[in-house]
Amino acid sequence: MNLASHYVCDDCHARTPADVPALLCDACGGLLEMAYDLTRVPARDILARAAEHREIGVWRWADLLPVPEGTEPLYLGEGDTPLLTTRRLGETLNIPNLMIKNDTLMPTGSFKDRGFAIAVGYARALGVKQAFTYSSGNAGASFATYAARAGIDATVLVEDSAHESKIAAIGLYGARVLRLQYRSSLEIFASVSALTRAGLYSFVNFINPIRHEGMKTYAYEICEALGWKAPDVMVHPVGTGGGLWGAWKGFRELRQMGVIDRLPRMIGVQPSASAPIVRAFNEGLPSAAPHGDATRTVAQSIAGDAPIQGGTRVLSAIYASGGRAVAVDDGDLFEAMRLLGAEGVTAEPSAAASVAALLRARSQGWVSENDTVVAVITGSGQKQPDVLVRAAPPPAGDVRADPDELLKWFGDRMDNGR
Ligand SMILES: *Cc1c(COP(=O)(O)O)cnc(C)c1O
Numbered sequence: 375m376n377l378a379s380h381y382v383c384d385d386c387h388a389r390t391p392a393d394v395p396a397l398l399c400d401a402c403g404g405l406l407e408m409a410y411d412l413t414r415v416p417a418r419d420i421l422a423r424a425a426e427h428r429e430i431g432v433w434r435w436a437d438l439l440p441v442p443e444g445t446e447p448l449y450l451g452e453g454d455t456p457l458l459t460t461r462r463l464g465e466t467l468n469i470p471n472l473m474i475k476n477d478t479l480m481p482t483g484s485f486k487d488r489g490f491a492i493a494v495g496y497a498r499a500l501g502v503k504q505a506f507t508y509s510s511g512n513a514g515a516s517f518a519t520y521a522a523r524a525g526i527d528a529t530v531l532v533e534d535s536a537h538e539s540k541i542a543a544i545g546l547y548g549a550r551v552l553r554l555q556y557r558s559s560l561e562i563f564a565s566v567s568a569l570t571r572a573g574l575y576s577f578v579n580f581i582n583p584i585r586h587e588g589m590k591t592y593a594y595e596i597c598e599a600l601g602w603k604a605p606d607v608m609v610h611p612v613g614t615g616g617g618l619w620g621a622w623k624g625f626r627e628l629r630q631m632g633v634i635d636r637l638p639r640m641i642g643v644q645p646s647a648s649a650p651i652v653r654a655f656n657e658g659l660p661s662a663a664p665h666g667d668a669t670r671t672v673a674q675s676i677a678g679d680a681p682i683q684g685g686t687r688v689l690s691a692i693y694a695s696g697g698r699a700v701a702v703d704d705g706d707l708f709e710a711m712r713l714l715g716a717e718g719v720t721a722e723p724s725a726a727a728s729v730a731a732l733l734r735a736r737s738q739g740w741v742s743e744n745d746t747v748v749a750v751i752t753g754s755g756q757k758q759p760d761v762l763v764r765a766a767p768p769p770a771g772d773v774r775a776d777p778d779e780l781l782k783w784f785g786d787r788m789d790n791g792r
């Protein structure tokens with residue numbers, strides 16, 4: 375049974391029915407949030423139903439998602455990614471209970487698929503035929519894929535700094551691509567808001583209130599894997615904050631249902647070249663002013679100089695959870711990519727940001743040795759192959775394919791103790 379009840383406006387608290395493809399508040403233009411009637415069905419029934427339907431990934435949580443009754447899952451394999459225990463990485467960081475949520479294994483190679491599967495499925499069920507989003511690359515690829523499967527006409531506005539392979543993927547998956555020239559993200563938000571007000575259905579994070587509903591499934595999967603306990607700390611890269619906010623909403627719902635008894639501290643990570651949320655956090659502010667230059671980092675997927683609505687939701691989650699916002703340099707990201715590689719996880723730099731933040735967290739005392747920590751790895755390194763080349767160590771040598779030369783090269787490096 376779908377427990378979605380209605381949308382509530384963040385600002386004026388006006389209500390909108392859950393089965394209207396609403397974007398912003400009709401009364402005041404504020405952001406909408408879906409509310410649920412979480413106590414109408416016993417939690418154990420919801421969890422049991424979810425446990426029985428692992429073949430449909432994020433869709434197994436349909437009771438807790440705004441998908442109308444009878445909606446056919448728009449399923450491509452999203453969700454139920456592994457929660458890996460770490461070996462060397464936990465030792466290196468001195469966090470023995472460090473786990474990695476490996477969302478690089480999603481259908482289009484990033485965690486965006488959690489949100490788009492549900493949001494596009496919802497839009498299709500309510501009759502949306504044409505829609506757009508804007509993207510630094512990964513959101514566009516994910517949107518294009520699910521929209522194509524749903525038969526929705528899709529246009530993606532891409533930042534002109536987006537990597538050409540990311541732009542190519544969007545076209546390959548069947549969407550129209552428009553490259554955007556702009557000076558600040560503020561111009562992008564003004565443009566997408568105008569398109570939304572003109573009536574075009576938007577999948578831009580937060581303007582679209584359903585994408586982060588899909589992101590909630592992080593919280594469900596992680597708590598389920600930990601025996602219905604929340605981790606002490608969850609570390610998540612932050613661009614718009616939709617991923618972190620969605621996970622936080624999921625944890626809060628589980629607590630409301632009495633399934634978990636405490637919430638994790640949420641650590642959000644941004645590149646120091648462009649870290650509006652981190653600056654606002656360090657100054658104790660409720661919303662973030664524009665900061666930095668998003669072109670001066672390899673972490674394209676989390677490089678934005680001005681979060682939508684000042685990042686108020688993500689900041690409130692970080693404050694309320696007792697977490698923090700952390701800035702990392704490109705050098706930290708390369709090191710984190712190598713550490714993750716040795717765990718069998720190929721991360722794009724934005725995704726490695728979770729581990730880069732933990733390189734500092736232990737020495738700064740933000741995380742203790744006894745904490746159970748989940749670092750979310752949000753996207754695959756195959757998305758930015760040029761950066762993989764920069765992060766990886768160079769070849770150890772050049773040798774001719776000649777037995778004598780190779781034997782000489784191995785020489786005393788040879789271990790005969792097999
Ligand atoms: C989009 C993206 C992020 C940031 O997610 P938000 O929800 O915008 O905060 C982080 N990592 C990767 C790989 C992404 O594609």
Ligand SMILES: [Zn+2]
Nearest residue numbers: 383386399402
């Ligand atoms: Zn309102």
